Amino acid sequence: MNPDLIMHHGTVVTMDRNFRLAEAVAVKDGKIMATGTNDEILHYSTPQTKVIDLEGRTVTPGFIDAHQHMINFGFNLANVNCRKNSIEEVVSAIKERAKASSPDEWIIGWGYDEAGFKEMRNLHKSDFEGIPNPIYIMRYCHHAAAVNDRALELAGITNDTTVNNGMIEKDDSGEVTGVLVEQGKTLVENVMPPYTRDQMKHAVKLANDQYVKEGITSVHEAGLGFFSDAFKEFDVLAEMKEEGTLNVRMYVMVMQDVFEEFLESYSSYEWDHRLKMGSMKFFGDGTLSGKTAAVSQDFKHSPGEKGMLLYTFDELFERAKIAHSQNKQIAVHAIGDRTIQQVLDVYEKLYEDDPKPNLRHRIEHSTVTDKAILARMKKLGAIPVPQPSLVYFAGDVYMENLNEPAVDNVFANKNFIHAGLKPAGSSDCPIIPSSPLLGMAVAMDRTTVKHHVFIPDQRISLREALSMYTVNAAYASFEEDLKGSLEKGKLADMVVLPEGFLGFSADEIKKTEVEMTIIGGEIVYSK
Known part of the structure; x- marks a missing residue:
């Protein structure tokens, strides 16, 4: 076979089971044709093959963000950035936008x-x-x-x-x-005007372009219908996929209140690896920073406050049963340990009442856990989907709001791995920046924005962090045979990083920029 693309004289991190490193990789028809030594791969070259000399640079599988909100992020890029250091700056930014708007415009x-x-x-x-x-x-x-x-x-x-x-x-x-x-x-x-189709397409394109710049080749959309209308959102994504303006591959979750209607409406849609139907999505509680996540012990300095469960057990079970009965994955936003226990109770009863092959039901965030919770997750085949970067942005707030032992078990990535779980890396963008490299670096050093080290014994290695954003994230969407590693027959989704990347410290990774992003063998971003 004649390859369409060869990249050689680099370090190709295959992320296979043996963490095998190669010097070169060949691509044919959007898939990995072979990896190996420079001589082995260059032997396949023809005059029609695009050949790239990596000059020592590093190639990894494309990064997968297992929990983010692409449409929401795109609109944030189009709206007013209020991530400021003062109220004065926020008001100034709002006034500037108002000057260019009619008085009735939101x-x-x-x-x-x-x-x-x-x-x-x-x-x-x-x-x-x-x-x-x-x-x-x-x-x-x-x-x-x-x-x-x-x-x-x-x-x-x-x-x-x-x-x-x-x-x-x-x-x-x-x-x-x-x-x-x-x-x-x-x-x-509920009284804000709906976004138009053109506005939505513009927003998705803004997010898409930012993602590929950061090496993101696939995303799990954490709830169509969370931001606006699930059906309008999907129609825009499907249209952009056909137009070729949506590069990033998507695994879409759908909010539980429209899930059944959504499945029926798109029963004849031809899902593929560019746009794939995913989970039924729930919100089980709130946040730790707002003290609305349901925890088992009082928040610090807040006697009697343990957050809020958004469902009773029966309510969550009856809704989740709809997806489980149809062999569909369930994904529940569960931050507090009390919520996670409730979700595991629901998953346990679902499997008891209606035994299925492992549907890989997910726990989005999985923020406050303990060893008993992790043992239950392992037994049930549940997948934790944490956001390592939140340790940087919110770790100081967690220390202020949580007592021991809860504060010592926040985003416990090392514990997840030791328990035999497959934590899937994610950002929850636009809550925090989408960069997987930042997520990996924070997972490695656990340093907060105020330079505290938050639970240092939960630090993980770069290899483990890479796994979270590649093979583990692919597993979370049942796509481990297509994505997550650079092995023959898998999709040619790749990221080119600087030479020596595998030896970088967390600080060096935070400063690292993606040099090239390739999806299906096509270069979609080059620095």
């Missing part, structure tokens, strides 16, 4: 974190006085938002409005502040 921002504001307080609706537009700013965690008076008015929120499974924050006098949590923010989201 100004949408994202990424604020009140813990980092120099004013040492949260946003307040009064900060935006004088701006006529309705304003909606999503907190970086996506579980809270800040809005102004105009947005509150359009949503019909008054000082007397109440909400289940959420909060409308009020000050000591009972006045609404503009900060909305969980279902509280949904009241405003």
Whole structure:
């Protein structure tokens, strides 16, 4: 066979079971044809073969982000960046956008974190006085938002409005502040105008281009319908796939409230390795930073506060049974250990009542665990999907909010591996930046943004970190025969990194830039 592409004189990290290293790789028809020595691979070359001299650089399998929100991220790139160091800077950015907008146009921002504001307080609706537009700013965690008076008015929120499974924050006098949590923010989201098809395509393209720049060749979309309309989102993705404007391969989860309707509507759709049907997605609790994740012991300095379960056992079981009965994977956002135990109880009963081959039901985030939880996960074949980079961005907050032993078992990647689990690396982008290289580096050094080392005994090696974003993530989507390693017959999804990458320290990896990204044998990004 005549290869379409050969890359030679490098270090090819195959990520096979033996962690075999090669010097060169050949690609034919979008798949790996062979890996081997320079002489072995160059022997296949023909005048029609594209030949790339790696000059010592490193090639790894394409990175897979097992939990992110691509459409949401794309809109964040198009909206106002409020990941600022002060309220003053946030307000200034919103004012700049408002100047270029009509008074009735919604100004949408994202990424604020009140813990980092120099004013040492949260946003307040009064900060935006004088701006006529309705304003909606999503907190970086996506579980809270800040809005102004105009947005509150359009949503019909008054000082007397109440909400289940959420909060409308009020000050000591009972006045609404503009900060909305969980279902509280949904009241405003329900009156915001829907995005157009062209806006959605533009957003996806922005996210796609950023992902390939970071070496991401596949993503698991963590819930169609989470950001907007699941059916519109999917139609846009399917259209872009056919147009060739969507490079990144996608494994799509669908929010549980529309899952059955979605399966029926797209029963005749021809799913493939570019766009594949995935899990039924649930939210089981909130966050640790907002103290809404369901934990088994009180949050630090908050007597009686243990967060919130968003479902009873029976509610979660009955909904999850719909997917399980159809041999579909289930994925539940579960951060607190109390939530994870509930999810495992549900998975256990599903298998008892309706035995199946391992459906690889997932626990998204799997943040607070212990050895007993991990033993149950192993027994049930459950897959933890952590976000290593969150240790960097939120580790200091976790230390402030959690008591021992919970704080010593946050994103316990080493424990996952020792328990025989296959933790799948992810970012939860746009909650935090999407870079898999950053995720690997933080998994290795466990250093926080304030330079603390958070649970050093949970550090893992670069080889283990690479596995999280390649072979493990492929396993989480039943695609280990297609992706995750550079072996004959698998998809030719690859990342080119600098020479000597396998010997890099965590600090060096944080500074590393992807030099080339290849999907299906095609170069989709070159530095």
